[in-house]
Amino acid sequence: MSDSRRRPKRLVADRRYPKKAATEAPAKKPAPKRRKTATPRKRRNPVVALVLGLFGWIFGLIWKITLSVGVIAGLVLAAMIFNVQSGLPEASAMLDGRAKGSVTLLDNRGAIFALRGDxxxxxxxxxxxxxxxxxxxxxxxxxxxxxxxxxxxxxxxxxxxxxxxxxxxxxxxxxxxxxxxxxxxxxxxxxxxxxxxxxxxxxxxxxxxxxxxxxxxxxxxxxxxxxxxxxxxxxxxxxxxxxxxxxxxxxxxxxxxxxxxxxxxxxxxxxxxxxxxxxxxxxxxxxxxxxxxxxxxxxxxxxxxxxxxxxxxxxxxxxxxxxxxxxxxxxNLRGGYFADWVMQSGPEFFTRDTTEDVLIQTTLDQRIQKATAEAVNQVMSKLREGSKAEVAVVVMSADGAVRAMIGGRDTDASGVFNRASQAVRQTGSAFKPFVYATALELGYSPLDTVVDEPFCMNIPGSGQWCPENYTKNYQGRVTLTEALKRSLNIPAIKVSESVGRDLVMKVARDFGIVRDLHDTPAMALGTSEATLLEMSGAYAGILNGGSSVTPYGLVELRLKGESEPLMGTGGGMGERVIQPSAARQLIWMMEKVVTEGSGTRARLPDREAAGKTGTSQEARDAWFIGFTADYVTGVWMGYDDNTPLTGVTGGGLPAEIWHEVMVRVNDGLPVNPLPMQAPEAPQVAPQPAPQPAPDSVQTVPQGGRDRVRDGVAETVLQQLLRDILGGGN
The missing domain is CATH 1.10.3810.10 (Biosynthetic peptidoglycan transglycosylase-like)
Structure with missing residues (x-):
């Protein structure tokens, strides 16, 4: 039997954390676990350690140097940038930095046709x-x-x-x-x-x-x-x-x-x-x-x-x-050759090297310039493929004001060789009008006669010289007009020697042929040289009644924004060279060249024109220069390297180009007659006694009786002029 008085045990969990005794010593930390003994490490090779250490030290040094240099370079660069920027002006002062000024060229109506400079x-x-x-x-x-x-x-x-x-x-x-x-x-x-x-x-x-x-x-x-x-x-x-x-x-x-x-x-x-x-x-x-x-x-x-x-x-x-x-x-910007010529003819400090902005009023007529370029392009396109023959054309008024200029087959080029103003070439028979101008000034008539026949002369220091006509045919007795019309060489030489070579040279120079003239009998055939611009200016002198002409393109130069011009034209008509009556008779003779003679391809359908063909020795240059009542136009063709032209004479392609230019230039203009004068019938005098020298002019010019000097008929007026000028043969 159980003892009912015994109390039962409390149903509680075990005490997790028992109280420590007051006198209990603090618990000792557990001893750390001993690691298992590892395999002993091999000791590093001291040489390797030394090398690695050295490389590490070098790398660190390089890094420090690089970093230092980078910092220094950055500071130097910043200093340089700061120095440059501190010297920079305000942005507004940097906008126009041209070293030169500009030149704006205006045509004869005030329209811009070319720009030069900056x-x-x-x-x-x-x-x-x-x-x-x-x-x-x-x-x-x-x-x-x-x-x-x-x-x-x-x-x-x-x-x-x-x-x-x-x-x-x-x-x-x-x-x-x-x-x-x-x-x-x-x-x-x-x-x-x-x-x-x-x-x-x-x-x-x-x-x-x-x-x-x-x-x-x-x-x-x-x-x-x-x-x-x-x-x-x-x-x-x-x-x-x-x-x-x-x-x-x-x-x-x-x-x-x-x-x-x-x-x-x-x-x-x-x-x-x-x-x-x-x-x-x-x-x-x-x-x-x-x-x-x-x-x-x-x-x-x-x-x-x-x-x-x-x-x-x-x-x-x-x-x-x-x-x-x-x-x-x-x-419509055109006239590059003309603009280049004006820039070259003006003062450098206002044209090529100007530091100002300049306006130049010129004589250029853009209608005529365009017409001239079209005519040249049309005719030159007919040349055989591969031909490098070049061309130049100048159109001017009778006072020398240049209205158009073409200096090469590229009709609108600029900044290149200008054959109109820079190419100096033999003039050929285009020189003959100055021979006859001299004779007319001395009183000869366009109807006076000269014998065209085989002819030789003794040239001092050179021996005998026997020139020939281009066709090698001879016409016998011809008038001066007939001789010029057919571009006969023998009559031109005889007339030049008769009137006096020195007088011919003087007349040519006064008309503007300023290059050295060859003082030989062959001068009458155009052995001397000239530019197309000079020849065209000389013919302008014939058209205007016998006064010299200086071709010009610059009318007025002024600074932009200014109304007063700094300079005016430097060209135009100058001194009289021959009398108006002589000039009018010469125009009458040159009109026959176009209507009946060597320049018939230049004949115009609706107005009178006069001119003269020219072909230099071995056909290296071919010319036709002529005029209507309003404009003079000169045309030259040839090769830059003096290669002879093949089948080209002054009466051929140059005359055709002249015709095409003048048809376009005169389109719409009133028809004005040429200022020419037909000659009076000559007064025939008894023939002088035969002389050993070749026959020359056989009629008595107005102004005096014949007297013979070295077998060449000569007038009293001519001899008087010889004595005054101090020259003579």
Whole structure:
């Protein structure tokens, strides 16, 4: 039996944390477990340890040096950039950097026909130009312009990759230049043109554009200094004002006005793309040089604008299909040879080397210039393929005012050799009118006679000389008019020797043939030389009644913005050379050349014309110079290297060109008669006794009886003039 008095045990969990005895010592930390004994490590080779330690020390030293050098180089670079930017002027002072001024040439009606020098239309800014132009330039030249700091590492890397892929060195060819770097080049890194340091502006520009590692480093520093000093739009403004855009135009305004006849602010996307496209090759891509090539480049620029979000697909397609074209004014710019001649004839400090902007009023008639070019192109197109024969044409008024000038087969060229004003060539029979002008002035009549027959002369120091006619046929006794009309050589020599070679030379010089004249009997056949411009001016003297003429193209020169001219014309009519009656009779004789003689291919359908053919020795030069009542026109053909012409004489293609020019020039003008005078019937005198010398002029000219001197008939008036001039044979 159980003891009911025993209490049952409490049903509780065991005490987890028994109380520590007050006197119980703190429990000791368990001893750490002993690691299992590892395999003993091999000791490092002391040599290896030394080498590794040495390399570590060297690497650390290099890193410290590199870091130090980098910090120092950065500080030096920052100092250099700061130094450059502190010397930069305000952006507004950098906009017009032309070393030369401009020359604008105006025709006889005041319209612009040519531009020379450095044209500058005025200051523009990135905000004032058309936004299309701004976008086109950025899209084409530097699409990250507004993000970089003056240099574009990505662009430089891309350019190096392209250069190497094309087989060049990394730094040859494409440069990856930003607009800022290009502007630095345009500014020549802040160095201005100094004529004492450079021979000319071209040498200065070449020096500015030279490519070397040092130059590129300097350019990079200058570019970053510009980024520090100027805003992006200020840099772009400098670029838009200084960039050359072809056709002599510097800056966007000059290009916009010159090509499109509108301000840069009004350009549409097609026009803006064309200007932006010029920046890579302004001379060859200029629309005035090759419009089709310029339009093709503009199409590429429009595509870039579209790809970069500046132009919608619709607009890009529209302007690619409707490219920019030249304005009427730009399309009508012509007269390059004439403009070059005026620039050469004017004072250098106001033309070729001007530092001012100059306006020159000229005598050019653009209607006549265009007509002349059309005529030349039409006739020269008939030449056999491969022919290199050249041509020159001058049209002028009787007072010497030049109205048109063609200096070569490329009728609108400029900056090239001008055969109208620079080529000095033998004149051939075109010289003969001065022989007959001398005879007429001395009183001979166009109806006086001379014998055309085989003829020889003894030339002191040279022996016997026996000239021949071009056809080698002889006509017997002929009038002076017949001799000139058929361009007979023997009568021209006899008349020249009869009247006195010295007088012929004086008359020719007074009319404007200023080159050395050969003082030999052959002078009468045109062995001396002259330019086409000089010969045309001499014929103008015949047309105007016998007064000398100095051909001129410059009427007035003044500075832009000024009303008072700085200089006027330096040409025009001068002293009288022969009497008006002699001039009128000579015109009558020359009219027969065109209607009945060697120049019939020049005959005009509706008006009188007079002129003279000319073919030099071995047909190296062919001339036709003639006139109507209103204009004198001279034509020359030949080879630059003096190769003889084949089947060409003055009465052939030159006369045909003359005809085509004058038909167009006189179109619509009133028909005026030539100022010519038919001669009176000659007074026949008894023949002098036969002489050993060859027969010469056999009639008595007005003004005196014949008297014989060395077997050549001679007038008393002639002998008197000989004595006065102190010459004679």
């Amino acid at each position: 044209q500058f239309g005025g200051v523009v800014t990135a905000q004032s130009v058309s936004p299309h132009l701004k976008n086109a330039v950025v899209a084409t030249e530097d699409k990250r312009f507004y993000q970089h700091f003056g240099l574009s590492p990505r662009g430089i890397a891309g350019a190096m990759r392209i250069n190497m892929s094309e087989g060049r060195s990394a730094l040859s060819g494409h440069g990856g230049s930003t607009i800022t770097q290009q502007t630095a080049k345009l500014l020549c890194l802040g160095v201005e043109f100094d004529p004492t340091q450079w021979k000319n502006e071209a040498e200065y520009v070449n020096d500015c554009r030279r490519s070397s590692l040092r130059r590129k480093a300097e350019e990079a520093i200058f570019a970053m200094a510009m980024e520090w000093k100027y805003s992006k739009d200020e840099i772009l403004s400098i670029y838009l004002n200084r960039a050359y855009m072809g056709g002599g135009a510097y800056g966007a305004e000059a290009a916009a006005q010159g090509y499109f006849g509108k301000p840069a602010a009004a350009l549409n996307p097609a026009e803006a793309a064309m200007l932006a496209g010029l920046l890579t090759a302004p001379s060859s891509l200029a629309p005035t040089a090759n419009l089709a090539r310029s339009q093709a480049r503009a199409a590429t620029v429009l595509r870039l604008m579209n790809e970069q979000g500046y132009l919608s697909d619709k607009d890009a397609a529209y302007y690619q299909a409707n490219p920019a074209v030249l304005s009427d004014q730009a399309g």
